[in-house]
Amino acid sequence: MNVVIAGGGMVGLTLARLLRARGVEPVVIERMPEGAYIPRGYMLGFQGYEPLKEIGVLDEVWPEGREIAPQGTSAVAVCVEVGKVIHAIARDLPVMYEHSVKDLVFDDSGRVVGVIAEGPDGDVEIPSDLVVACDGKQSRVREMAGMEAVLTQLPEGELSWMSSSPSETSFSMAYMADGGHIGHLSWPQGSGGWRSCSRVGAEAALAPGLDAVKEMWARLLPESRLGVEGVESIDQVRYSEPELLTTPEWWKPGIVLIGDSAHFFGPETGISSGIGLGDAHALSEAIAQNRADADAACQSYVMWRAPVVRPYEAMDPGRERILTAGKQPPGPGEAWPPQ
Numbered sequence: 152m153n154v155v156i157a158g159g160g161m162v163g164l165t166l167a168r169l170l171r172a173r174g175v176e177p178v179v180i181e182r183m184p185e186g187a188y189i190p191r192g193y194m195l196g197f198q199g200y201e202p203l204k205e206i207g208v209l210d211e212v213w214p215e216g217r218e219i220a221p222q223g224t225s226a227v228a229v230c231v232e233v234g235k236v237i238h239a240i241a242r243d244l245p246v247m248y249e250h251s252v253k254d255l256v257f258d259d260s261g262r263v264v265g266v267i268a269e270g271p272d273g274d275v276e277i278p279s280d281l282v283v284a285c286d287g288k289q290s291r292v293r294e295m296a297g298m299e300a301v302l303t304q305l306p307e308g309e310l311s312w313m314s315s316s317p318s319e320t321s322f323s324m325a326y327m328a329d330g331g332h333i334g335h336l337s338w339p340q341g342s343g344g345w346r347s348c349s350r351v352g353a354e355a356a357l358a359p360g361l362d363a364v365k366e367m368w369a370r371l372l373p374e375s376r377l378g379v380e381g382v383e384s385i386d387q388v389r390y391s392e393p394e395l396l397t398t399p400e401w402w403k404p405g406i407v408l409i410g411d412s413a414h415f416f417g418p419e420t421g422i423s424s425g426i427g428l429g430d431a432h433a434l435s436e437a438i439a440q441n442r443a444d445a446d447a448a449c450q451s452y453v454m455w456r457a458p459v460v461r462p463y464e465a466m467d468p469g470r471e472r473i474l475t476a477g478k479q480p481p482g483p484g485e486a487w488p489p490q
């Protein structure tokens with residue numbers, strides 16, 4: 152089967168490695184230069200362990216991180232600098248870097264039969280039996296295929312920070328009186344924190360200033376104190392307005408969505424990449440078992456994967472909060488910006 156993987160992020164690269172291990176040589180197209188990524192700590196949940204173990208990456212990155220909720224020889228998650236994972240997955244993998252998928256090629260029946268990739272030397276058409284959209288939450292490939300994306304705004308904003316000071320613990324999280332949450336992660340090179348806050352826009356959310364952010368964080372989540380103390384400038388604090396993504400259909404003839412192009416979960420779940428890596432594992436197996444029939448591979452993939460992923464989508468705590476938003480006032484000293 153000619154498989155074209157559109158997007159060489161964590162999920163696309165992992166899929167490529169898993170397919171090669173099953174005797175299928177995909178073409179991977181990635182718009183960024185080799186090795187480019189935005190440095191940050193990240194929580195690799197247990198859902199992603201099996202695929203990374205199979206390609207030999209888990210054992211390499213595990214000692215580079217900090218365990219979260221260790222259980223015997225394993226842990227619920229490991230917190231690691233994201234570049235260490237991406238570089239380990241990408242090593243020795245052929246990828247068409249600095250190429251963007253800019254169009255899909257359809258046959259008369261509407262089936263996707265290839266992509267047009269734009270690179271430094273112009274456009275190139277690459278025929279395919281199956282295009283796998285691994286181009287992230289804002290997936291253009293999904294859009295070009297005319298596949299529906301349902302984006303749901305959470306009722307709150309999100310305030311987050313990153314510093315180069317590790318905290319005493321690798322992870323902590325607490326819920327607040329109004330159902331909002333505050334958490335932190337720490338990896339060997341730094342820490343990051345996030346909390347829900349009023350949806351007031353970046354200017355109002357950052358207006359109280361850096362000292363107020365630090366004081367509030369250390370007070371509400373003492374385990375994050377060392378990390379948040381290391382924030383040196385308000386530029387390291389960010390306001391955003393999170394949204395969830397679900398896609399009702401994961402495939403149509405010649406194309407399938409996996410990873411962030413298919414789903415994106417709420418900020419306190421920490422599962423988006425683990426679920427995406429699991430998608431890659433399931434799809435690689437579905438392709439290996441249906442090498443001559445891309446549609447059968449997609450049907451098999453959905454049959455096995457939907458019972459895993461759909462409950463996570465339905466039970467996302469962000470979705471629950473949409474139902475309860477505004478019913479409980481914040482507790483004393485919890486509101487942000489302070490009232």
Ligand SMILES: Cc1cc2nc3c(=O)[nH]c(=O)nc-3n(C[C@H](O)[C@H](O)[C@H](O)COP(=O)(O)OP(=O)(O)OC[C@H]3O[C@@H](n4cnc5c(N)ncnc54)[C@H](O)[C@@H]3O)c2cc1C
Pocket residue numbers: 157158159160161162163180181182183192193194195196250251252253285286287288291292409410411412421422423424425427
């Ligand atoms: C700030 C932040 C923090 C996060 N923290 C966590 C966490 O702690 N734990 C967790 O499990 N998940 C976390 N996630 C989610 C996690 O990063 C993703 O689930 C994970 O990276 C897998 O995504 P992906 O490979 O499907 O998509 P992406 O990582 O978005 O990769 C998509 C790739 O496609 C490329 N691309 C896009 N368009 C094109 C095109 N037209 N042609 C070619 N290439 C293209 C992009 O350059 C990119 O490399 C976080 C996400 C963000 C933004």
